[in-house]
Every structure is written in structure tokens, then in C-alpha cells.
Amino acid sequence: MFESTRNIFSKALVAGVLLASFSCDDESGNDPEVDSNERLYTIGFADGSGNPSATYVQSHTDLSSDVDVTFKDFGFEVPSTRTARLFTSSDGATMYSLDYGGGSIYKFENNGGQDYKEVDKTNIEFAMGxxxxxxxxxxxEHAMLHSIxxxxxxxxxxxxxxxxxxxxxxxxxxxxxxxxxTNVEFEIPRSTADEATGDYVFRIDAPVVSGDKIYYGMGKRGVDPSNPDENADAAYNTVETLVLDFPSLENPTILSTNIAGGATNGYRTTVAYTDEQDDVYQIITVPNNTKDTYILKITAGxxxxxxxxNLSDKLGVNTISNGWFYVxxxxxxxxxxxxxxxxxxxxxxxxxxxDLYKETALKLNTPDNLWLQQYQNSVAVDGKFYMALAPLGEKGYIYEFDINSESADAITAAASIESAADSYYIGIY
Structure with missing residues (x-):
């Protein structure tokens, strides 16, 4: 059964207007180009590796080696019950945050440094259940909220x-x-693979739009029928993706392949992207590392x-990944x-x-002793890709990667970042 309710809050849009707006919006994630001299970069920092870690941010227009980043007595604390789920507008001037566990989403005006002004807040707990x-x-223009x-x-x-x-x-x-x-609720169709193994979908995440479809990644759990209350590992004999019409969010179906086995929902790092040819590329995450890490391609549905x-084969080591960044x-x-x-x-x-077009992979000469399990985001501007990397409890840097170079050494230490025990950088936005 497929149920749909619209306009549930006073802020809700008229559905016909919304649908019309999508006829000219680009939902591929390919935002307009931004002048690098005008861009604000938000740097995210989490204090504490447990679930209730506090989240702090600060912004800069310059990520060069002349800049020293520290969160000691500096930074804006983002309202959050657990680690905040952040993103910004393409120019960095606006920051959005989901208070995961608090049931609210926020919009902030980024005025530079630690000056973030709350300009809107909406409680979404009732709407999302x-x-x-x-x-x-x-x-x-748009974001998706989702739950199972x-x-x-x-x-x-x-x-x-x-x-x-x-x-x-x-x-x-x-x-x-x-x-x-466009608030919809529906039962996820059970695939043939899940009917055979008894696996079920317990999480969806990392949606990406291509054409008139939206593709959702899925994470699964297994179950012992004699003890169904006890969580078990999913078999993951295939890779599956939930597909719906967009923007109506109707007609849910399951897209499947046996090229690989694993989850498609990721963790906190983005998993799927639409490239310039409107193909979708998604990385497959493998709980318990029972299978190799793959990047798969979806073309025309x-x-x-x-x-x-196969990333593991191309690098010559066994790998696990929670997501990736397409530039x-x-x-x-x-x-x-x-x-x-x-x-x-x-x-x-x-x-x-x-390089997905050449089907190559190269390990870069980044520092050792990195912990990136909860790393959320990074940015690419003017042919350079930036990541905030600090060995655990040590000083680190915002590294500048030359996107056009195929050398493992094509990275430069730019702004320095100060870290501490049980704290870590969660991204650049």
C-alpha cells in the first residue's frame, strides 16, 4: 500500500507549484560554479567519539598555509543531541543542520569565523515519525529527509x-x-533475494537524483526465525537500490545486481553521485568486510x-569504505x-x-594513523580538492589535492589544524 499526504505544515508548498519548479531545477547535485574568492568554507569538528559528541564549526575564506585552525576557545557549537549532520549551500554562505535525536532541522547564516546566525528552525519529528x-x-534548493x-x-x-x-x-x-x-510513506517491496535469505531493510540513506528518478541506498539486517528479536548479519548476496519517481516519490521498485554484495546506504559520507552523463555511481559498503569494496554504475535505470x-583489487589491499567524494x-x-x-x-x-572513466585507483601519500569513520564532507574548488586530515590526537592540515594529477604525491599541506585526544574533524563544507 502506498500512502501520500501533502501540505502537513503551514510551511508546506503547494504540490503543483513544487512539481513545476522541478522542471527547471537541476537535481543532479551539479550546483552553479562559485567564485573561489567569495566562497566561505565551513570546517566541522566533533568533540568526543561517542554518540553524544558535541559539534563545532568555524568558517574561512582562505585555506592556505598562512591559516592556523583551532577550536580551542573558538567555534560555534551547533545545536545537536548527537553529532550534527551538516551541509552548506554551494557558496558556503548558508549552513544547514539536522539535530539527529532532537528532531529539528536548522538554517544558519554564515557571517564568517564563529558567527553563525540561526535564521530558521523546523521540528520534523511529527512529520517523520x-x-x-x-x-x-x-x-x-532541496534536501531529502528519510527514515525506516x-x-x-x-x-x-x-x-x-x-x-x-x-x-x-x-x-x-x-x-x-x-x-x-511530498511526504510519503510506503512498504518497501521485498526482493527475491531477501525472500530467500530473510534479510530486511533497516535503513535507507544517500539518495541521488538522475533524470526523473531518485535512487536510495539501503542497509540490511539478517534474522534468525527462531529468535527474531536478535540482530544478525545480512547475507548481502546482491547489491540493491530503492528507486522511485521524482519528484512525486511514487512507484517504489527495487534495482538489483549480483556483480557484488553489500550495502548502498553508507554511513555519514556521501555514497552516490550523478556524473556529467547522468549516470549514477555508488560505492558499496560491506559490513564486517566479508566482501570487496566496489563502485558500481547505474545507467538509464x-x-x-x-x-x-573493485577498489580492493585495484589497490592491492583489502578495503572498507563508508563513502567517497566525486569531483x-x-x-x-x-x-x-x-x-x-x-x-x-x-x-x-x-x-x-x-578515475572511473579510466577504471584506475591510486593510493595517495596521506598521513598515517588517520581515523575517518565519521568524516562527512569535503569540497572541490578550482581544480583542487580539500580534506581536513589529522592523525589521532596530533596536529594535522587541510590538504590540497591536485585533481588533474595522477601522482600519489600530488597533495600539499595547506592550513594547519589543531586536534586533541578523542576529537576529530568531520569535514569541510
Whole structure:
């Protein structure tokens, strides 16, 4: 059953106007070019690696080696129950935040330094049915809020466990005034693979728009029918993506391939992007590292079965990744953990440059002892890609990567960043 309710708040948009606006909006994530001299860069910092970590930000127009970044007695604390989920407008002048666990979204005016002025706030807990939704920026105009509710279904005759039903709730957010519309709720179709294994969808995230479709990544759990209350690892024999019409958010279907096995929802780093040819590239994250890390390609609504980009094979080490950053023309940067040395919770992270059009991958000479499990975002401006990298508890730098270079040494230490024990940088926005 597919249910749809619209205009649930006074801020909600008229559906017909919203649909018309999408006829001229570019939802691919390819925002207008911004003059680098005018861009504000927000640097995000989390104090404490546990769930209730505080989140601080500060902004700069200059990321050069002349700049020293410290959060000691400086920085704006973002209202957050747990680590804030942040993004900014393409020029950096506006910051948005989801209070994960608090059930509100915020809009801030970035006036430079630690001066962030709250200009709007909306409670989304009632609309989403939870204070713990996730959200993803689509472009400068819109973002998506999303959550999953699960329910065990039992046989009416025997009383035995049958399957776990997953109900998705999606809400389109207008970033101009944090207005909400196209709020839909539906049961996620069960795929043939899930019917065979008993796996179920417990999380969706990382949506990306291509053409008139939106593609949602999915994370799954397994279940022991004799003890359905105990979480189990999913089989992940395939890769699956939830697909809906956009912007109506109707007609949910499941897109599947057996090229690889793993989750498509990621963690806090973006997972899927639309390139200049309107193809979707998504990285496959593998819980418990039971399978290799792949980047897969979706063309015209189907997985391209000829594109099999195995990051582990190309780097010559076993890898785990929570997401990646696409910078254009087939080039991307992938933070990954070397699972021969540890897991995502260990300081065994590196960064690889990938060229999806040439199907190559190169480990870059970034510092050792990096922990990037909760790294959220980075930016590319004027042919340069920037990441805030600091070994645990040590001084680090904002590194400038030359996007056009195929050298492992094509990175330059720019602004210095001060770190501390049990604190870490979560991104540049």
C-alpha cells in the first residue's frame, strides 16, 4: 500500500507549484560554479567519539598555509543531541543542520569565523515519525529527509515468525524556508533475494537524483526465525537500490545486481553521485568486510553489468569504505580503511584517487594513523580538492589535492589544524 499526504505544515508548498519548479531545477547535485574568492568554507569538528559528541564549526575564506585552525576557545557549537549532520549551500554562505535525536532541522547564516546566525528552525519529528531520521542535500534548493520503521510479521495460524516489514517515510525539504511537501510513506517491496535469505531493510540513506528518478541506498539486517528479536548479519548476496519517481516519490521498485554484495546506504559520507552523463555511481559498503569494496554504475535505470570497479583489487589491499567524494569528469576520492590492518573503528585509514572513466585507483601519500569513520564532507574548488586530515590526537592540515594529477604525491599541506585526544574533524563544507 502506498500512502501520500501533502501540505502537513503551514510551511508546506503547494504540490503543483513544487512539481513545476522541478522542471527547471537541476537535481543532479551539479550546483552553479562559485567564485573561489567569495566562497566561505565551513570546517566541522566533533568533540568526543561517542554518540553524544558535541559539534563545532568555524568558517574561512582562505585555506592556505598562512591559516592556523583551532577550536580551542573558538567555534560555534551547533545545536545537536548527537553529532550534527551538516551541509552548506554551494557558496558556503548558508549552513544547514539536522539535530539527529532532537528532531529539528536548522538554517544558519554564515557571517564568517564563529558567527553563525540561526535564521530558521523546523521540528520534523511529527512529520517523520521519529527524532532520528537522516537527510541528504540534493542541491541548493532541496534536501531529502528519510527514515525506516520495521515491524515483525507472524503467521496468523501457527504464530511463527514470517518476515520483517520495512516501512519507509520520505519528505522533501525546500531549503529556502525549510518548508515540507511530498511526504510519503510506503512498504518497501521485498526482493527475491531477501525472500530467500530473510534479510530486511533497516535503513535507507544517500539518495541521488538522475533524470526523473531518485535512487536510495539501503542497509540490511539478517534474522534468525527462531529468535527474531536478535540482530544478525545480512547475507548481502546482491547489491540493491530503492528507486522511485521524482519528484512525486511514487512507484517504489527495487534495482538489483549480483556483480557484488553489500550495502548502498553508507554511513555519514556521501555514497552516490550523478556524473556529467547522468549516470549514477555508488560505492558499496560491506559490513564486517566479508566482501570487496566496489563502485558500481547505474545507467538509464539499470546496473551496468559490464562496469566492475573493485577498489580492493585495484589497490592491492583489502578495503572498507563508508563513502567517497566525486569531483567531476570521472574523478573521485575515496577514504578507506585497510582491513588487513583493522576495521573502520581503527586508525588505519587512507585516501585513494579513482578515475572511473579510466577504471584506475591510486593510493595517495596521506598521513598515517588517520581515523575517518565519521568524516562527512569535503569540497572541490578550482581544480583542487580539500580534506581536513589529522592523525589521532596530533596536529594535522587541510590538504590540497591536485585533481588533474595522477601522482600519489600530488597533495600539499595547506592550513594547519589543531586536534586533541578523542576529537576529530568531520569535514569541510
Amino acid at each position: 521519529t527524532a532520528y531520521p537522516r537527510w541528504t542535500r540534493l542541491n541548493d 520503521a520495521t515491524e515483525q510479521v507472524f503467521d496468523e495460524t501457527s504464530g511463527d515468525y514470517s518476515y520483517t516489514k520495512a516501512t519507509a517515510r520520505l519528505l522533501l525539504v525546500d531549503l529556502e524556508d525549510l518548508g515540507m511537501s 539499470k546496473y551496468d553489468e559490464t562496469f566492475k570497479f 567531476g569528469n570521472g574523478i573521485g576520492y575515496v577514504p578507506y580503511a585497510n582491513s588487513d590492518q583493522g576495521g573502520t573503528g581503527d586508525a588505519v585509514w587512507s585516501v585513494a584517487r579513482v
